[in-house]
Amino acid sequence: MPAEPALNVVLCWHMHQPDYRDPHTGSPLQPWTYLRALKDYTDMAAHLEMVDNACAVVNFTPILLEQLGCYSRQINGYLQHNSALQDPLLAQLLAAQPGASPTAAENILRKCLSGRHLNFSRRHETYHMLLEFAEALRQRNDLLASASEGFFADLLVWFHLSWLGETVHRNDPRVQQLIDKARDYTLDDRRALLEIIGEQIDAVVPRYRALQDESRVELALSPYAHPLAPLLLDFNSAREANPEVALPPCSHYPGGETQLQWQIDKGLDIFEHHFGRRPSGCWPAGGALSNAVLQQLADSGFKWTASGTDVLLNSLNPSAREHPDANVLHQGYLAGEPPICCFFRDDRLSNLIAFTYATWHADDAVANLIQQLEGIHRNCDDKKNAVVAIIMDGDNAWEHYPNNGFYFLQALYRRIANHPKFELTTFSKCLQADRQSLPALVAGSWACGNLSSWIGSPDKNRAWEMLVSAKHQFDLVMQQNFLPPSQRHEATRLMAICEGSDWFWWPGNGNSPQAVQNFDNLYRIHLTALYQCLEIPPPKYLAHSYTHPPSSTDTWPDDVMKKNT
Template sequence: MSAERERLNVVLCWHMHQPYYKGPEQSDYHLPWVYLHGIKDYSDMAAHLEYNPDARAVVNFAPVLLEQIDDYAGQTRDWLEKGTLIRDPLLAALAGPGLPLDLESRTELISACLRANERHLIKRHKPFERLAELARRMLEDDQYVSYLNDQFLADLLIWYHLAWIGECLRVHDIRVRSLQAKGQGYSVADRRALVELISEVLGGIAERYRKLAKSGRVELSVTPYAHPIMPLLVEMDSAKEALPKVEMPQLADYPGGEARARWHIRKGIEVFESHFGFRPNGCWPSEGAVSEPTLKLLEEEGFRWAATGQQVLHNSLCAAGKGDQLPDNWVHSAYRIHDGSVNLFFRDDGLSDLIGFTYGDWHADDAVGDLIGHLENIADSCRGNPSALVSIIMDGENAWEYYPSNGSYFLATLYERLAAHPRLRMTTFSDYLSEHRDASPRLSSLVAGSWVYGTFSTWIGDKDKNRAWEMLADAKRAYDRVITAGSFTQDELAELERQLAICEGSDWFWWFGDYNPGDTVSDFEKLFRRQLAHLYELLGEAEPDYLSQVFASGSGDPALGGVMKKSD
């Protein structure tokens, strides 16, 4: 067997996703994370792949993220060219030229500029650290805020955004370096220059990834349109396959769920094609949530592969009576279900979680060395099996703020050493399948679940999550009734379908639950009710009284209910 065939296949799959933060119609963005991650993580990840021509990766985009990036790029461009108001309070304040005058708005603005990783984004920059310290003192009694002048606010806004700039831009862009060197006393022209940079970066993200895909360095894949948990739409009782005693909402099933899941798949493909110019081969179903019926839908819509979490495979093998006799490296393979044609890849939870939760505090050389050591051990145990594959799948944006320099040292070292390693082969899922046709073993059945614990407990089973499902189902029944009886134009129907889709997104349910931090639960709970209310408004229906009442609150530790979760 040749040395080339002895190399262990390794896939790095980065999932890029942000919830839909914009309020109904033309209202403001409620949280700024789309554009902030755009100038930091989406830009940096593209740069690392551009700088390492021998590296390979899969990058998955949620369509609602692509649309929001486009919207920000368009809004900033319109502001620069026409002076049109930017519909994000934080970015609009940076653009100026004026700053809010009332105490409440100034207090909110200052609080927003403190939402950053203390160690790696605030304390890294001494001018920002000093501004943040003063801001916190002022917020102890918001009456003091009125004594802070516009120059303080301008400098705080500039430094907040500079801290969020990606490391590759920080090193190579003269505008960023000049603004950092100035340190304080920023002018309206400085603020405009930073908005110009932000607009340029956001406007170029899709094209950069398209070029990487065209060159063969990256495989781009997609998630269903608004990031729904498809198995729960198709068959809500699928939650019981991994958790038989889970407490369910008071409804038999989500009305018309299979048709809605198919709509999300097709709309996701449509948005993907409009951005990148080709049809994707693969799908990371929202949160890796899979079931046999949803894999059938993906197959019918032409997907060649999908991916999910390791625990889903473990549950499925145990259900088939193989739990006590798992083969070596059971997770390091693609599988097919029954006679299906979709190849299913399973996340190596241990290796993925090391990157997501452990290596941030390590020196980059040590972290990469440790990861490669694990991969070499797997290569040893897979010797003689050329179809073995390790799937490292994780959040592509949120981990890096816990690393020095936005993970730049780690990622650069990782790509360089993996690409050069004589026993490891960086590849993509589609390239792997092209070289290993019919290598995927068959599973007799699949236990429905997600990458989080192998269950759907993050999205159903808690009283607040269940209440949200009941509210959503009420809205869907009203939607079905009105659509059937009414007469709508094609544009009106498209708007209604999209608004319903936004309400069906997974992120609302992720955040509901008392174990999550109160402020974040409040943000998502209010916006969820607003989105449902707007759906009723578009339907011409009176919204239920309960949409004016808070139904979910949180009191958990932010560290235990954040944007990332460990798989076990």
């Protein structure tokens, strides 16, 4: 009897950070881009390098790639030419007297406490004690004067050590030397740490490009600044899955199709510059799709895209929706004209990795996942064409795992890659299979199958209203054609930044008030810079917050609430 075909399994990791740069100075206003690069983008490359037969799809946003390049240039500029470090936290790490002013001290405490990793601090008593003292200082500002420069230097070193990937800790003896020293770090020690940081950031793109060239990874992209594509094209698309959702008072986003095409084309150019070729696939922001988005992606040359299970269920006929089985859920579908292949995230398995397995022993967690994949293999009649798509952020989950998920990810790749019933593969390798057609797609995203994570609440709709107003002014200035070419180009880029989905995600959704305020501020900074670039006085309302503290009834499903940066 011939052997059964193996079940195709695709692991897809999405790498994204919004534009944290001050549009006037280029200085990062938040450190998360370089911190995620150190901890997660390095480790995720290392796991693919270390495990034979491992492969995955890795999706990069072009705005993230741009910011990584900025960090490489500023760190190398400091190390080679003693140029100023633009990132405030890195500048304090290399300051002769860290935390010398109350403002600098407060910034160090705020950043180091907001980004601490409890799993790492539990492994290192010195770091744990530093964090406890830092927390006490935050509670009692009158104690700030009692904190020495040595305390701030030690806190900054340990904070950055905690953000180095587990594979960096294991492979770079300089890291262990810094850990062994434990305290009283000198400026030379801190410079050595910055050299490690710079090396890791410099290596991110070359490592993934090498993995791509070795066919160990398929690289994909999202449009340039991570826009929520269906809403750029049509606000009413939000009502396809949620007919009761409130829409902004403006009827539509002007010129959305042109803007989305610019975001796609710009993203493709940046991707090709970094990775030497154009991608076949696109994970859209939020996995958000509509029929119009599908057509624009297909017209732009993409062969595949992806979304969440609920989008598929909403799009199927009633009988298939009410009684879904493995043959329906674990399948790629041809949709749109020209057709593009749509894969759909197994939300249950993806969310187990994202939110549940972190508290399990790694072997038990992977064994449980393997057991569930074996069940899908048994229940699929058309095993040859079946695809299980596990899609999630490639960074946010791992700090909740011991050792940044090292043991879990190693076991995950090994067990799936070596399992006789599974084929660990990529989406592009699944394109040649026989595919059913999906006549129409109900617009939605991975988040509950609808678009309500980005539109519908008063604060989200206000954010859209401000964007529409800015776009009207942008269009008028572009039509008048009085700006010099370089300024037109910068205004176009700033317009795209303001279209990023993050500005609409963060208000509400059960997010922390501090995170909401940070993104409120950053969005208004970008909008203000756009108006200034257009040589139009910014509206007075941009000087004031537009978000409100979440109410007690502002609750969302756990898998939506737990998104990080």
